Amino acid sequence: MTKAAMLVVGNWKMNGTVAEATQFADELIGGIACRPSTHDLIVCPPATLIAPLVARFSQTSVRIGAQDCHPGVTGAHTGDISAFLLADCGVSAIIVGHSERRADHGEIDALVRSKAEAVHAAGLIAIICVGETLDQRRAGDALSVIERQLRASLPPTADARNTVVAYEPVWAIGSGLTPSVAEIAEVHGSISQILRDIAPALADTRLLYGGSVKPSNAGEILAIADVNGVLVGGASLKAADFLGIAASAPIL
Numbered sequence: 616m617t618k619a620a621m622l623v624v625g626n627w628k629m630n631g632t633v634a635e636a637t638q639f640a641d642e643l644i645g646g647i648a649c650r651p652s653t654h655d656l657i658v659c660p661p662a663t664l665i666a667p668l669v670a671r672f673s674q675t676s677v678r679i680g681a682q683d684c685h686p687g688v689t690g691a692h693t694g695d696i697s698a699f700l701l702a703d704c705g706v707s708a709i710i711v712g713h714s715e716r717r718a719d720h721g722e723i724d725a726l727v728r729s730k731a732e733a734v735h736a737a738g739l740i741a742i743i744c745v746g747e748t749l750d751q752r753r754a755g756d757a758l759s760v761i762e763r764q765l766r767a768s769l770p771p772t773a774d775a776r777n778t779v780v781a782y783e784p785v786w787a788i789g790s791g792l793t794p795s796v797a798e799i800a801e802v803h804g805s806i807s808q809i810l811r812d813i814a815p816a817l818a819d820t821r822l823l824y825g826g827s828v829k830p831s832n833a834g835e836i837l838a839i840a841d842v843n844g845v846l847v848g849g850a851s852l853k854a855a856d857f858l859g860i861a862a863s864a865p866i867l
């Protein structure tokens with residue numbers, strides 16, 4: 616993956632029945648046929664829907680991703696799914712370190728890093744999430760928290776082709792709140808600088824903003840410096856909204 620095109624990733628979280636996914640796929644495929652998106656599109660459904668959606672989107676440019684993985688390859692880990700098995704299913708990318716996994720499952724940076732390394736070993740793209748809480752932002756610690764998470768969550772295997780970094784302020788997720796344009800620009804500029812400092816191979820890594828992205832604000836967000844796409848939760852569940860974001864051009 617390169618920075619050439621914007622990347623729009625839908626994260627369905629624990630939502631979506633087989634019937635709903637079928638309807639979504641029909642609407643998305645129809646919508647793109649009428650109005651092709653210039654952005655790269657990835658949909659990350661729950662694991663139950665990965666195989667049918669990989670099959671449904673196989674003749675399209677839409678790729679299917681997963682929301683998490685185990686750091687191992689195979690073995691005695693009841694209930695877990697590895698990046699290797701997800702790759703075998705046709706997945707292209709895997710989200711790791713989402714704040715809901717950090718909160719619900721106590722995932723720490725070291726685990727996120729080993730998961731990202733497993734994603735790379737499986738030949739897939741790791742979408743590594745970082746972001747501050749509201750208390751951390753109010754305390755003026757947002758940039759230092761994000762830098763610490765980023766440095767500790769990035770494996771040595773990361774480069775601009777196999778890694779995407781998503782900045783998702785915890786307080787903006789599902790809340791309808793978003794940081795200001797200046798705040799997003801500040802964080803993305805900082806992440807971009809840190810990546811360049813870590814390794815030249817990371818210089819062109821795509822940076823996504825996530826947190827209450829919807830059709831009405833996507834254009835403004837995509838126009839921010841160092842924003843190369845968006846990670847979309849709630850608004851990715853409805854094909855019309857996802858299409859609206861996929862059709863959004865940066866509003867300069």
Ligand code: PGA
Pocket residue numbers: 626783787788789790791825826827828846847848849850
């Ligand atoms: P949201 O979620 O768009 O519903 O705020 C974003 C995310 O958690 O990835």
